[in-house]
Amino acid sequence: MARILIQGGVVLPMTSRSAIGRGDVYVEDGIIAGIFPGSAPERLFGPDLQVIDARNKAVLPGLVNAHTHAAMTLFRSYADDLPLMRWLNEKIWPAEANLTGDDVYWGTQLAAAEMLKSGTTVFADMYFFMDRVAEAVAESGMRGHLSRGMISVAGEANGNKGLRESEALFSDWNKGADGRIRVWLGPHAPYTCNPDYLKKVMALADRLGTGLHIHLAETRTEVENITKQYGQSPIRLMDSIGLFERPVLAAHCVHLSEVEEEILAAKKVAVAHNPESNMKLASGIAPVESLRRRQVVIGLGTDGASSNNNLDLIEEMRQAALLQKVNLFDPTAMPAYAVLEMATIGGARALGWDDAIGSLEAGKRADIIVVNMDQPHLCPDFDPVAHLVYSARGSDVETVLVDGQVLVRDGKLVRMNEKRIMEEARARAIRLTTPQA
Known part of the structure; x- marks a missing residue:
């Protein structure tokens, strides 16, 4: 059973206007099992716990x-x-x-x-x-x-x-x-x-x-x-x-x-x-x-x-x-x-999918992103929501989870072969858009 703790980030659950401030999000077997203002209880820790450091980062739904x-x-x-x-x-x-x-x-x-x-x-x-x-x-x-x-x-x-x-x-x-x-x-x-x-x-x-x-x-x-x-x-x-x-x-x-x-x-x-x-x-x-x-x-x-x-x-x-x-x-x-x-x-x-995704709530699927806010274009940190909408870039996304599976780590794809995909796409795009003799 996969256990992940996203630790120390500014959590934006999208259930109300306010962030909960520094907090931890605990994921167990693909489900958000808990959101903890401050720190998660020590009982959750153990040798099989994967910890994602979210200090100076925003944590929000995918x-x-x-x-x-x-x-x-x-x-x-x-x-x-x-x-x-x-x-x-x-x-x-x-x-x-x-x-x-x-x-x-x-x-x-x-x-x-x-x-x-x-x-x-x-x-x-x-x-x-x-x-x-x-x-x-x-x-x-x-x-x-x-x-x-x-x-x-x-x-x-x-x-x-x-x-x-x-x-x-x-x-x-x-x-x-x-x-x-x-x-x-x-x-x-x-x-x-x-x-x-x-x-x-x-x-x-x-x-x-x-x-x-x-x-x-x-x-x-x-x-x-x-x-x-x-x-x-x-x-x-x-x-x-x-x-x-x-x-x-x-x-x-x-x-x-x-x-x-x-x-x-x-x-x-x-x-x-x-x-x-x-x-x-x-x-x-x-x-x-x-x-x-x-x-x-x-x-x-x-x-x-x-x-x-x-x-x-x-x-x-x-x-x-x-x-x-x-x-x-x-x-x-x-x-x-x-x-x-x-x-x-x-x-x-x-999409009719709000029963399972779209907000960070216990019991919902763990579709979560972590955005690095510790950057010049996101400084000073008055309002994380305003920063995400007015100042952030897609390249600021550092970690992405879907169903509790890490698909992007440190800004890099985990399971997809990016180079192979781009090579295939380039060749096929040329064929599709070249006039036929």
Whole structure:
């Protein structure tokens, strides 16, 4: 039975605004067994106890990336400075047509390495060849909230294939990797999935007892086109067909009316906010502060590395805070603790996983990160929460545990071969993006 004591750190449990100050976190057999202000009792010590020195460091829950397309690391910096639909139609979708399962496996390995080293312990992913994504997640030691991307506009056969493969993914991998993988369904968006197809997806979700991960109201063009086609905005359309009557993780939600914000709140739709991707693609600024006031559950996501261009959720926190402040001309908007909540317990709630992760509490799974605060850019140490949001970097993460297993030690990956992963990713990215003769 593995026993770990994370000793002497500033513990941020994310159960209240205040840190407990210097404290110890005791982990036993993958579970947080105790959090002790000051020092843990000596009865816990023994020859088989692994001690992690957290002095001058912050100890907090692992970060939750609430929306990404992990294997799109293979397209990082391939198609920059383009509007969304040109980016998709002219660059991304043609390159994705050449993807193989092996490509997706190695792209996901690269994403997992990057996310772990910057403190992310779980990610919500929507892509293709999701069985290979699940394999990569299982091998990395991370958690994965996985959805096979589903599209109906490419034809009935393609839509039905998405339904079959999603059901198979659920059967093969839901609660797999010792419970570290959960499977939802992933209808891509209203502009790629018509209402009749979405009703089939909803029926499958109900039969399986799972939720839906979907892109909604990401761009002004999307809202205009959907409204023209169906007489309703994307949010109203999804509400009218009953999509929100089950757990839904809605990525983006940038263009919303006040009534639509109220719909999301009333139907308990969780929103995955992706500020850097929204800025880079000039999609707009999501009304996150307004949604937060309406008590909408909000998680923080990076989107794919091809539209960000990194998966550093610590950097994403800073941008999320600053973007709302400047947009609202209000320096009090999106305070640091609210942003840290989005990246931890908020993200866990958005994924329906807050029963097990997202905060440091006795009985929860031991997904924990240790951040080195003893550095010039984090000095003096007035407020560890503010430092994490406004001053920290992904490279400040020193130790990462998932399920009580140490996956990053002294800033280095423990079980993943970083050099091999990067070599594979480089070769596959070149093949995918080189025009065929």
